[in-house]
Amino acid sequence: MDTELIQFHTGSETEAVDITGEVAGFVAGKGDGIVQVFCPHATAGVALIETGAGSDADLLDIIDHVLPPDFAYRHRHGSPGHGADHVLPAFIAPSITIPVIDGRMQLGTWQSVVFVDPNRDNPNRTIRLSFLRA
Amino acid sequence: MDTELIQFHTGSETEAVDITGEVAGFVAGKGDGIVQVFCPHATAGVALIETGAGSDADLLDIIDHVLPPDFAYRHRHGSPGHGADHVLPAFIAPSITIPVIDGRMQLGTWQSVVFVDPNRDNPNRTIRLSFLRA
């Protein structure tokens, strides 16, 4: 399979990292098919949202509203709120597929591929990109 | 790739549009594989839920509960609550794959493919359907 691990570094705060460029680079020249963006972490997800107009920061805020850090989680090791990080991937899944035509993702004008990482304790992150040719 | 854009019109209210028939028509006669339903919009998602028994309307109501329109969003252009529309695709993703055998989606009895569109400001909507043969 045409597949690749991409390593990157996130900071000590919760982050929504735009990885559209990395995925676009991976599919360039590969023809038609689907690209799967897969995150092999138990405390992160992948989303397709607009970036650069406030919604990426809004997403981090609303995550804290939807999955409150101070909820009575059983899973409690690490930083405060780490229990919430561990249920996040059920709601923002770590796997998404995007159509590709002639080596270009068929995203809408305002869609970006975003790595959603609420976890402050692990700044070393990986994404696996895989291409299935049609 | 066997792929097609389907255009449709949503109204001026939030909507959960059943597009099962459109997807079924697209895969008919195509054999075995998976169909990817992809929405190239930054304010909509795709869900597999029961329709016609209240749950489609329930979904629109619970979206307003989970992602409150009056939350302090940074992204504020357009109608009230538009900030919420922009975080929705992180929770209800705009991409889903469904297994297809002998040209028929292998949905459960009560599953329908639903285009979830909270955005009142853009009634012109598109779905991209793509088929990957097994």
Add this chain to the structure above:
Amino acid sequence: MDTELIQFHTGSETEAVDITGEVAGFVAGKGDGIVQVFCPHATAGVALIETGAGSDADLLDIIDHVLPPDFAYRHRHGSPGHGADHVLPAFIAPSITIPVIDGRMQLGTWQSVVFVDPNRDNPNRTIRLSFLRA
């Protein structure tokens, strides 16, 4: 298509059932590609989360927080809270794809495949596993 239905039994309580072993068994020996885990039910989802350290139980609790059983659902047949079960698949989708290399899922260390079943009224459950070779 290389596809298979797996039947299993869930109990009379809400459950997060670890099905990693079943999926691993299905892809073993199949080479490179993606496996699609698809749930043909309107009241269940599939998630990739850590199990065995509390987060699976946390997930069931937080689902009741995010999608309250006592919300004013139109869909009301069955057990109390069944209306919530029917909107769950919009947030925890019943379909996910996982990369496979040399017959092994490329999950992260802490990721398990979990069948999320809040429905107490239907203990007979099915998952469809499908493999797309790269």
